[in-house]
Amino acid sequence: MPRKTFQAEGVIPACLLPFAEDYAIDERAFARHLRDIARVAGLSAVTVNGHSCEVQSLTFDEQRRVLDVSLAEIGDTLPVVAGVYADGSLEAARIARMAESEGASALLVFPPNTLAWGGQMRPEMALRHFSTIAEASGLPIILFQYPMVGGLGYPLETLLALCERVPAIVAIKDLCGEPALHERHIRELHALARPVNVLSTHSAWLMPSLVLGCRGVLSGAGSVIADLQVALWRAVQANDLIEAQRLAGLMFPLAQAFYAAPYLDMHNRMKEVLVHIGRMEKAVVRPPLVKLSDDEIARLRDAAGRSGLTVAGVREIRG
Numbered sequence: 001m002p003r004k005t006f007q008a009e010g011v012i013p014a015c016l017l018p019f020a021e022d023y024a025i026d027e028r029a030f031a032r033h034l035r036d037i038a039r040v041a042g043l044s045a046v047t048v049n050g051h052s053c054e055v056q057s058l059t060f061d062e063q064r065r066v067l068d069v070s071l072a073e074i075g076d077t078l079p080v081v082a083g084v085y086a087d088g089s090l091e092a093a094r095i096a097r098m099a100e101s102e103g104a105s106a107l108l109v110f111p112p113n114t115l116a117w118g119g120q121m122r123p124e125m126a127l128r129h130f131s132t133i134a135e136a137s138g139l140p141i142i143l144f145q146y147p148m149v150g151g152l153g154y155p156l157e158t159l160l161a162l163c164e165r166v167p168a169i170v171a172i173k174d175l176c177g178e179p180a181l182h183e184r185h186i187r188e189l190h191a192l193a194r195p196v197n198v199l200s201t202h203s204a205w206l207m208p209s210l211v212l213g214c215r216g217v218l219s220g221a222g223s224v225i226a227d228l229q230v231a232l233w234r235a236v237q238a239n240d241l242i243e244a245q246r247l248a249g250l251m252f253p254l255a256q257a258f259y260a261a262p263y264l265d266m267h268n269r270m271k272e273v274l275v276h277i278g279r280m281e282k283a284v285v286r287p288p289l290v291k292l293s294d295d296e297i298a299r300l301r302d303a304a305g306r307s308g309l310t311v312a313g314v315r316e317i318r319g
Contacts, residue, residue, distance in 0.1 A: 001071070001075055001076055001103065003079075003103055003104075003105055004045075004075065004078065004079035004080070004105045005079065005105065006045055006079040006081070006105040006106040006140055007044060007045075007079075008106070008140065008142060008170045008171035008197045008199065008215065008216070009044060009171075009197055009199075009215045009216040010042070010043070010044030010045075010215075010216045010217075010233065011042060011043050011044060011216060011217055011222060011226060011229045011230045011233050012043070012044050012045045012046065012047055012081065012199065012216060012217065012218040012219075012222070013037050013040075013043065013046055013047065013219065013220075013221075013222025013223055013226045013229070014046075014047040014048075014050045014051070014052040014053075014218060014219060014220045014222060014223065015030075015033060015034060015037060015046060015047065015048050015050075015052060015053060015070070015223055016033060016052050016053065016220070016223045016267060016270055016271055016274070016280075017030060017048075017052070017053040017054055017058075017066060018030050018033060018271070018280055018281070018282065018284070019282070019284040019285070019286060020282070020284065021282070021284060023284065023286050023287075025062060025065065025066065026281075026282070027065075027069055029280060029281055029282070030066070030069055031069060031072075031073045032279075032280075033223070033274075033279070033280060034046070034069070034070055034073040034074050035073060035074070036279055037074075037222070037223060037226055038073075038074040038077055038078055040226040040227050040230060041230070042230040042233075042234070043078060043226060043230065044078075044079070044216065045078055045079040045080065045081050045105065045106070046070070046074060046078050046079075046080055046081070047080075047081040047082075047083065047108055047218060048066050048067060048070045048080060048081070048082060048083065049063050049066055049067060049082050049083035049084075049085065050083040050085075050108055050110075050220070051083075051220060051267060052220035052223055052267045052270070053066060053083070054267065054285065054286050054289070055083050055085045055110075056085065057286040057287075060094070060095070060098070063082075063083075063095065063098075064098055064102060067080065067082050067098075067099060067102050067103075067104060068102060071102065071103045071104075075103060079105035079106065080103070080104050080105055081104065081105065081106045081107065081108050081142065081218075082095075082099035082102075082104035082106070082107055082108070083107075083108045083110065084096050084099070084107050084108065084109045084110065084133060085110045086110075086112060087112045087113045087114045088112065088114070089112070089128065089129045089132040089133070090132070092109070092112070092129065092132065092133050093132050093133050093135070093136035093137075094136070096109075096133045096136045096137035096139065097136045097137055099137065099139065100137040100138065100139050104139060105139070105140075106139055106140045106141070106142060106170075107133070107137065107139050107140070107141050107142065108141075108142045108144060108173060108218070109130065109133060109141055109142065109143055109144060110144045111126075111144060111146055111152040111153075111154070112129060113152070115129075115151070115152060116150065116151040116152055117151065118151070119151065119152070120148070120151060120153070120154070120155055120158070123154075123155070123157070123158040123161060126154055126158055126162060127158075127161065127162060127165060127166070130143070130162055130166045130168075130169065131165075131166060133168075134166050134167075134168040134169075137168075138168075139168070140168060140169075140170040140171075141166070141168045141169045141170065142169075142170065142171045142172065142173050142199065142218070143159075143162065143163075143169050143171070143172045143173070144172070144173045144175070145159065145172045145173065145174045145175060145176055145185070146175055146176075147175060147176055147177040147178075148176065148178075148181075149177075153176060156181070156184060156185070156188070159172070159185070159189075160188060160189070160192070163189060163192060163194075163196040164192065164193075164194070167194065169196055170196060170197065171196060171197040171198070171199050171215070171216075172185065172189065172196060172197075172198055172199065173199050173201050173218045174198050174199065174200055174201060174202070174214075175201045175202065177202070179205075179208070179209075179212075182198075182200075182202065182209065182212065183212050183213075185198050186198045186212050186213045186214060187213070190213065190215075197215035197216065198213075198214050198215060199214060199215060199216045199217060199218040200214040200216070200217045200218075200219075201217065201218055201219045201220075203217075203219045203220070203221040203255055203258070203259060204255050204256065204258075204259040205255075206219075206229070206232065206248065206251065206255070207232060207236070207244055207245070207247075207248035207251075210232065210233065210236045210244075211236055211244070216233065217229055217233065220266060220267055220270060221251075221254070221255065221258055221270070223267075223270055223274070224254070224258075224270050224273055224274060224309075225251060225254060225307070225309075228247055228250060228251050228307075229251075231247050232244055232247040232248060232251070235247055250307055250308055251307060252307075253302075253303040253304075253306040253307045254273070254303050254304060254306075254307040254309070256303070257269060257299060257300050257303035258270060264289070265289070265292065267285075268283070268285050268289055268291075268292055269292065269296070269300055271283035271284075271285065272292060272297050272300050273300050273301075273303075273304050273309065276297075276300070276301050276304055276309075277304060277309050277310065
């Protein structure tokens, strides 16, 4: 099928990946999950092979299969963004080539864990990494900006240099975690001679993030509440503060539950909520992730109810 044109703006959910009890990919359940998300009107694209797909546990062939199933199910209606998660630049380039050949419309490039021990002091390494990927594929790139505290975030000077010197970078997925730095990203990247869009993934405080001027949202929470994200995005674009506040209030219970400590369980929690509302059969995660406690699952169900999600999966989001 013809590749869908990707625009780095608007609401872009990052899909979850269902597994069977033996940890094999449950392709039937995944196809259903993709269709459920794609039914939400107003989406710009869908992302696969990211954190929400537990990409760290997927082999190369599994990543290719995830992408193939995604394109078969929704590729005729929405652009599909493929994650590029690898510690080495050559492997990242291999994944990028595969994603382009299979029909993805854009790449979401994760920072290589190799850079965690001082890579912020060697900006030429980040430049080499992105240049290697860009040389391997003609697809537009979304750069995933991590928090600085973990050693994998790109300093602002490095980020600006990457955006200026690697034309394939069209957007960043900003998880810097610092409102003041987030605002600088928005102001400075949007002001470049070749503007680079800032997409928020600050899903625990999405409304204030969008109000600062983000060009969209790319978030795993969209696997559960894409309808609310679209409604919030539209309210912010219409400068309707009252409606945006109301929608943010609806999202608040689930956002607080999803992004509580430990942060690594966020997508584990999203799976449990989808099971609770009948949109996924099992909440299996691959090791080293483990199933949540009964107490936490009960808290998630309560948060889902307070955010308007019912067992029937029906919600009225209009005031």
